[in-house]
Amino acid sequence: xxxxxxRNQIPLAIASLILVIVFAEYFLAMPxxxxxxxxxxxxxxxxxxxxxxxxxxxxxxxIHVPRVMKTGANxxxxxxxxxxxxxxxxxxxxxxxxxxxxxxxxxxxxxxxSPLSSGVWAIMAFYYCGAILRSFRARSLEATVLVVAGFxxxxxxxxxxSAIIPWWESLGTWIMNVPxxxxxxxxxxxxxxxxxxxxxxxxxQMERRPITGEA
Amino acid sequence: xxxxxxxxxxxxxxxxxWLSQLYKQNIFYRFTEYTFIGVxxxxxTVLVYKNxxxxxxxxxxxxxxxxxxxxxxxGLLIWTRLSPKxxxxxxxxxxxIVGVSAAIAVRGAIKTQIYDQIIATIQLGVVRPDILSNVNxxxxxxxxxxxLTYFVYFKEHKGALGTAAKIGRITMMATFGNTIAWxxxxxxxxxxxxxxxxxxxxxxxx
Amino acid sequence: xxxxxxxxxxxTRLERLDARYVYLFFAALLIIPIVVPFGLPILxxxxxxxxxxxxxxxxxxxxxxLIWGTMTTGWWPTEYxxxxxxxxxxxxxxxxxxxxxxxxxxxxxxxxTVFGMIDKGPAKYGVDYVSLGYYAGGEVALSAFAKDVxxxxxxxxxxxxxxxxxxxxxxxTAKDFKFVMHVTGSPAEWLLRQYKTPYGIDCGWVGSSGxxxxxxxxxxxxxxxxxxxxxxxxxxxxTLMKRPGIGLASTDAMSAGHLYxxxxxxxxxxxxxxxxxxxxxx
Numbered sequence: 001x002x003x004x005x006x007r008n009q010i011p012l013a014i015a016s017l018i019l020v021i022v023f024a025e026y027f028l029a030m031p032x033x034x035x036x037x038x039x040x041x042x043x044x045x046x047x048x049x050x051x052x053x054x055x056x057x058x059x060x061x062x063i064h065v066p067r068v069m070k071t072g073a074n075x076x077x078x079x080x081x082x083x084x085x086x087x088x089x090x091x092x093x094x095x096x097x098x099x100x101x102x103x104x105x106x107x108x109x110x111x112x113x114s115p116l117s118s119g120v121w122a123i124m125a126f127y128y129c130g131a132i133l134r135s136f137r138a139r140s141l142e143a144t145v146l147v148v149a150g151f152x153x154x155x156x157x158x159x160x161x162s163a164i165i166p167w168w169e170s171l172g173t174w175i176m177n178v179p180x181x182x183x184x185x186x187x188x189x190x191x192x193x194x195x196x197x198x199x200x201x202x203x204x205q206m207e208r209r210p211i212t213g214e215a
Numbered sequence: 216x217x218x219x220x221x222x223x224x225x226x227x228x229x230x231x232x233w234l235s236q237l238y239k240q241n242i243f244y245r246f247t248e249y250t251f252i253g254v255x256x257x258x259x260t261v262l263v264y265k266n267x268x269x270x271x272x273x274x275x276x277x278x279x280x281x282x283x284x285x286x287x288x289x290g291l292l293i294w295t296r297l298s299p300k301x302x303x304x305x306x307x308x309x310x311x312i313v314g315v316s317a318a319i320a321v322r323g324a325i326k327t328q329i330y331d332q333i334i335a336t337i338q339l340g341v342v343r344p345d346i347l348s349n350v351n352x353x354x355x356x357x358x359x360x361x362x363l364t365y366f367v368y369f370k371e372h373k374g375a376l377g378t379a380a381k382i383g384r385i386t387m388m389a390t391f392g393n394t395i396a397w398x399x400x401x402x403x404x405x406x407x408x409x410x411x412x413x414x415x416x417x418x419x420x421x
Numbered sequence: 422x423x424x425x426x427x428x429x430x431x432x433t434r435l436e437r438l439d440a441r442y443v444y445l446f447f448a449a450l451l452i453i454p455i456v457v458p459f460g461l462p463i464l465x466x467x468x469x470x471x472x473x474x475x476x477x478x479x480x481x482x483x484x485x486x487l488i489w490g491t492m493t494t495g496w497w498p499t500e501y502x503x504x505x506x507x508x509x510x511x512x513x514x515x516x517x518x519x520x521x522x523x524x525x526x527x528x529x530x531x532x533x534t535v536f537g538m539i540d541k542g543p544a545k546y547g548v549d550y551v552s553l554g555y556y557a558g559g560e561v562a563l564s565a566f567a568k569d570v571x572x573x574x575x576x577x578x579x580x581x582x583x584x585x586x587x588x589x590x591x592x593x594t595a596k597d598f599k600f601v602m603h604v605t606g607s608p609a610e611w612l613l614r615q616y617k618t619p620y621g622i623d624c625g626w627v628g629s630s631g632x633x634x635x636x637x638x639x640x641x642x643x644x645x646x647x648x649x650x651x652x653x654x655x656x657x658x659x660t661l662m663k664r665p666g667i668g669l670a671s672t673d674a675m676s677a678g679h680l681y682x683x684x685x686x687x688x689x690x691x692x693x694x695x696x697x698x699x700x701x702x703x
Contacts, residue, residue, distance in 0.1 A: 007303040011310035018314030019321075026322040026619070042565035043270070043572045044286040045315040048308050049557035050266045051290025053526075057260045058297055060252065080245055084253040091257025096264055100530060101579055105261075107222065108254060109494075109530050115226045115412060116251040117495035117527075119233040122406035125678070126237055128399050129447050130440035132685050137693045142388045149392025151686050157400055157653060158679040159463045159672055169464060174351075175393055176637060182355040183390030185332055185638040186362025186383065192328025199321035202313070210313045211306050237444045262526040262555050269554075269576045312561075319564045323614020327644070331618075335642030355641075394634040397651075401500065401606070401631035403678040404652040407671050408498030410448075410455055420456045 008212050012205040019203050060088065087112070149175050218417050227417040230409050336360075358386040435692045443685070450681050454673035462660075463672055468640050469657040472625050472647030473511070476600075479623070482516030484599040485592060489563060489612070490523035490532065491605040493629075497531050500629045502538075503655025503668030505604055508627055510539045511662060513550075518588050520598075522553040522574070524562045528604075529555050529578045547577075547586040554578035560611045567595035567615050595620045600646075602627055609635045613644055626650070 018041065024030070025038050064081040067073065091108055098104045138144035155161050156172020201207035218224065229250070232243040271287055274280040289308035296305035336359050339352040364376060365383035372380040414420045480486060488509075492501050512519055521532045532552050544550055553574050556562040565573045570592050576582050583589040591597060595615075601622050603612040606629035617624045623646055626636055630651030639645050649658050652675055655668030 007306065011306040014307065014310040015314035015317070018311060019318045022315055022318035023322050026318075039565065039569045039572045040282075041311070041315055042319075042561055042568065044289070045312050045561045046556050046558040046565055046573060047267070047270055047283070047286040048290050048293065048312050049559070049561065050263045050270075051293050051308075052312070053259050053263045053557055055294065055296060056256050058294060060256050062297060076242060076245075080249045083246070084249040087250055087253035088257040088260075091254050092260050092264075095257065095261030099580075100261060100265070101533060106530065106533075109258065109527075111222045111225045112229065112250060113254045113258060113527075114494050114497070115230050115409065116233060116247055116254075117493065118405040118408050118498060119230060119247070119495070120251070121402050121493075121495045122409045123233070123236065125399065125402035125406040126440075126444045126447060128402055129443050129682060129685055132682065133438065133440070133443055133689045136686055136689055138690055139693075142385060145385050145388040146392045146395075147686060147690065149389040150395045151392075151683055153393050153396035154399065154679050154683045154686070157396065158676050158683065159461045160459075160676045160680060162464060163461050172396075173466070175389060176633070177641070178351050178354050179358060179386050179389035180393040180634055181637045181641045182358040183362050183383075183386040184634055185336065185355075185359045185641075186365075187387070187390070188328050188635075188638050189332050189359075189363060190366050192324045192332070195324040195328070196321055199317050202317050210317075211310050238441060259526045262529075263557065266555065266557060269580075270556075270573075273575060316559075316561055319560060320614065323618050324610065326618045327610055327613040331642055331644055332638060335638075335644075390634065394631075397633040398631045399682055400651055400653070400675070400679070401496070401629045403675065403682075404499035404630060404671075405495055407451065407455070407652070407674045407678070410451055410674070411498075411671070414452060414455050421458075 008208070011211050012208060015211055016203055016205055019199065023199070057088075060084070149179065153180075216419050218419060223412075223416050226412055230413055234409075358382060362386050433696065435696075447678075447681055450677050451674050454677045455671075458670065458673045461673060461676060463653065463656055463669075465657045465660055468636070468647045469649050469654050470647070470661065471640075472508075472649050473658060473661045475623070475625065475646040476508070476511050476515060480512060480515050480517050480600055484515075484517045485588075485597060486512055486517045486519050487595075487598045487601045488519060488521045489566075489601065489603050489605075490521065490528035491525045491559070491603065491607050491611075492523070492528050492531055493525065493606055494527040494531065496606055496629050497527075497534075499652045499655075499667065499671055500606070501531070501604060501627065502534070503652060503666055503671075504627045504649040504658060505535055506538050506666060507655055507658040507662055507664065507668070508602070508649060509535055510664065511658075513539060513541055513544055517599075518591075519550040520553060520588070520592070521551065522566065523555050524557065524559050526555055526557075532578075547581070548588055551586055551588055552578040553583075560608070560615060563611055563615045567620065569594060595622060598622055600625065604628070606632060609639065613639065617644060627654075630654075 021034070022038055022041065025034060064085055067081040068078050068085065070078070094102075094104050094108060136147055136150070138147045152172040152175050154172075156169050156176075162169045198207060202210070229247050233247045235241055236244040271283050275283050289311065293305050293308045295301045336356055339356050343349055343352070361379045361383035363383070364379040365387070367376065367380070370376060488505075509519065523529060523532070529552060536550075536552075541550070554577060556566070556573055558565070562573065570589075571583070574583055574589075577586060595601070599622075601612065601616045601624050603624070604627045605611075609626065609628075609632060612624050612626065616622045624644070625646045626632070626648035628636065628648060628650045630653065633650050636645070636648045636650070640648060649655065652668055652671055655666075656672050657668075659666045659668045
């Protein structure tokens with residue numbers, strides 16, 4: 001069996017075959033054995049996805065362990081990488097040793113992970129304001145529509161304005177219910193057609209990138 | 216009176232270090248960044264361990280479900296992705312994941328995202344007693360069709376098609392304005408949570 | 422320096438204003454309503470009202486409700502928590518049986534928090550509510566659970582085998598649920614593709630604010646009963662429940678933040694137009 005067959009053709013054929021079976025089972029009456037096989041396949045996919053999550057651990061270890069070991073490198077980089085590995089190992093040991101519902105694990109999750117996770121999104125609120133100041137300008141017809149629609153919806157979400165001008169909220173609500181729905185509906189239908197087209201391409205093994213990484 | 220709870224002090228310190236990046240990139244911000252990555256990766260590993268124990272280890276060891284050895288082997292093969300020489304081996308288990316994921320997405324998308332949305336648009340053509348509803352429904356139908364014409368790439372956007380595509384583009388701008396407004400809300404609310412932790416839980420200002 | 426070039430300098434300087442001033446004023450404006458809340462009421466919008474009405478009129482004692490989570494911890498405190506606490510409380514008040522499960526790694530710990538924040542009354546764990554833990558795979562996990570619950574779930578989040586939990590004996594597939602709720606800031610279509618379309622089960626979303634635009638066409642076409650989104654949605658649901666909580670306590674700060682954002686939009690465009698006029702004259 002050639003290297004090309006092993007590396008490309010067989011994986012594409014596996015994906016194509018599985019796609020056909022799982023897709024057909026939805027629309028056609030199939031024997032129970034086939035239905036059970038597909039249930040099993042879905043369970044296997046969940047298990048495989050769990051194994052794929054471990055790639056993050058392996059990847060982080062692969063990057064940061066050499067960085068810590070590298071003599072002559074920047075001390076702060078080495079220290080930070082060492083800290084990352086230490087806190088990661090502590091989290092894993094506490095999680096496996098005490099289990100996740102335990103007070104010890106909850107302490108790590110609530111006091112280290114939770115505020116920083118909120119911080120990732122919170123910082124974007126500031127950057128949004130900076131970006132709006134620089135780029136949200138009504139330079140053309142389309143840009144004007146974008147700015148006006150954004151302005152009306154933002155002010156609709158401001159209860160203090162609704163308290164002062166009660167009818168103002170209906171303008172933003174109109175943007176949400178009419179152009180918001182119609183534009184998004186067009187996009188949803190377009191995405192749906194795209195999903196189906198992608199499925200057909202994968203079935204015909206024309207779409208290789210998700211599996212082989214090639215165009 | 217400032218909080219005496221160690222946990223709140225840890226949260227406050229991390230939040231302030233994180234927010235310090237707004238002034239300038241600094242070592243304190245990088246420390247919180249590395250802390251976040253470490254805990255996040257550790258947490259996902261712990262949850263995966265629990266998953267594997269309940270879905271694989273227990274059935275194999277205690278219920279003799281040896282068929283599950285196959286996904287275990289395939290799962291281990293996924294890890295070869297990190298090897299430049301043997302990375303191609305991970306394509307086999309990836310093929311299973313991609314095949315199943317694509318099939319369940321496509322089979323649901325046909326009705327959910329295409330058929331039901333088209334039917335809902337057609338149903339808006341029914342005349343109602345309320346004039347405002349009729350006007351709004353007419354606008355939704357026309358602009359939804361125009362939005363779809365914007366994505367017609369096999370014909371040049373000229374004449375009637377060009378006009379429809381332009382209306383579609385303007386409609387999408389209104390949609391994106393709406394999206395930006397709500398996306399901002401999605402970032403503002405976590406910021407409110409952080410400030411509440413600092414001002415109320417830590418500094419006890421209220 | 423002439424008056425004209427002074428004006429241009431001002432507009433150019435304002436156009437190139439250091440973003441750190443913007444951040445500082447933003448933070449200062451948010452601090453005031455957090456420390457000194459005004460207590461402004463909010464209007465309840467139709468997606469939240471429809472969701473509430475559905476639960477009030479259609480979910481009763483013993484009805485099984487599946488709550489599937491794809492949450493992010495970062496959005497938990499003010500995007501998900503107000504909504505899911507209020508909705509869970511409503512469902513408990515209605516006597517429904519709640520099944521919590523997730524494909525987000527962080528969700529099971531967040532669900533634990535929900536249990537601690539609501540008045541469960543006489544409801545017992547394993548009989549009236551259960552946390553089934555985390556399963557990787559996203560939409561595949563949703564689909565696998567819908568097709569055959571036991572193919573996926575062997576134990577609950579705390580390690581108890583499911584055959585020791587009385588309420589788990591009542592469910593085998595998605596058809597055994599009256600209502601399915603997806604708590605998510607991610608793909609909207611998963612829920613509809615895997616529960617509504619194949620099984621015809623009533624569905625609803627509890628989502629982050631950023632999902633509102635994406636949910637609207639599905640809500641308009643009645644594919645979902647309604648949705649409760651973000652801090653505002655949580656505050657609206659608390660208003661309907663007449664049970665003020667974190668949502669209503671934070672609406673003043675939300676108001677201030679949005680007002681600042683709107684003012685920046687106006688300011689940016691005024692400065693741009695003045696600057697453009699000056700540049701045209703040049």
